Amino acid sequence: MNRKRVQRLWRLEGLKVVQKVHKKRSLGHSGNSCVKRKAEHPDHVWTYDFVADQTEDGRMLRFLSVVDEFTRESLALDVERSMGAAEVIVVLDRLIADRGAPVLLRSDNGGEFIAHSVQRWLAEERIETAYVAPGSPWENGYIESFNGKLRDELLHRELFTSLAEAKMLASAYRDEYNHHRPHSALGYKTPAEFAAAQLASGSATLHLRQAARHPQTNTLI
Numbered sequence: 001m002n003r004k005r006v007q008r009l010w011r012l013e014g015l016k017v018v019q020k021v022h023k024k025r026s027l028g029h030s031g032n033s034c035v036k037r038k039a040e041h042p043d044h045v046w047t048y049d050f051v052a053d054q055t056e057d058g059r060m061l062r063f064l065s066v067v068d069e070f071t072r073e074s075l076a077l078d079v080e081r082s083m084g085a086a087e088v089i090v091v092l093d094r095l096i097a098d099r100g101a102p103v104l105l106r107s108d109n110g111g112e113f114i115a116h117s118v119q120r121w122l123a124e125e126r127i128e129t130a131y132v133a134p135g136s137p138w139e140n141g142y143i144e145s146f147n148g149k150l151r152d153e154l155l156h157r158e159l160f161t162s163l164a165e166a167k168m169l170a171s172a173y174r175d176e177y178n179h180h181r182p183h184s185a186l187g188y189k190t191p192a193e194f195a196a197a198q199l200a201s202g203s204a205t206l207h208l209r210q211a212a213r214h215p216q217t218n219t220l221i
Contacts, residue, residue, distance in 0.1 A: 032106065032130035033139035039070035042198050043099060045130075046075065047106040047143040048113075050083065051150060055160045063170060064091055065150065069106070069142045071195040072183055075099075077150075077174040079166045085115035096125065106130040106140055149177075 031037070039045035048066040055061060062083045066076040076091050092105075105127050107113040114131065122129060132139035154173045160166040178192045186194040 032132050033136075034069060034106065034141045035139075037104065037106075037130055039068070039104075042068060042071050042195055043102050045069040045104045045106055046095075046102040047140055048076075048088075049108060049140065049143045049147060050110065050112070051147050051155065053155045053160070053166075055162060055166065061160065061163065061166050063150070063155075064088065065143065065146055066091065066095065067143050067146050068102075068191075068195075071191050071198065072142070072146075072186060073191040073195055074146065074174045074177050077170045079163070079170050081163060083112065085112050085117045088112050088115075088118055089121050092121075101125050101127055104128045104130055106132065106143075108132055108137070108140060109134055146177075 046066055047069055051063040051065065053061045060081055061079055064078045064083055068075055075095050078091050080087060109131050137144050154169060158169055179190055182188040182190055
């Protein structure tokens, strides 16, 4: 009894032969998707987004996550009761002071990201923006993946009693994610190990180019 005979008998009995469906990966249609505009080196493309949760008393918590698409590093995971355009600028300014500016910043079209103050600040820092198409989260796949893990592994498991506790647990989660979790896409290195290996193998020249492009923020990690 071989596979073809089973299929023939299956058809003779009028049973449906289930066809294997090959899923096609969507590339997006805005031209700004993470598949069409890929990160080529550390600090080439950063991506960011908000995740909402609450403390046990029902009060809002907003987590702002920032990820380097090339190294998969969680660059920031800040949490406050409310965060708007001003807080977004503060977080980005802190990151740029620490490691220099990215070439491209990818996000959705949330009000905090398209605000005039944010766009003006990014233009002053000479950071290009890549806004994904509305209703197309797959175009921003790296941050969606990180935020999905964040929800499953932290937000859905923890009952935050206060903002201070949320900040502490978010910081611990980011440290564990960067330094203790290997990624198959990174050759089973942690994001921190992969980033260090990129610098050691000569990718530091890319940071020097970035420093030349942004002379006011030439601090290297």
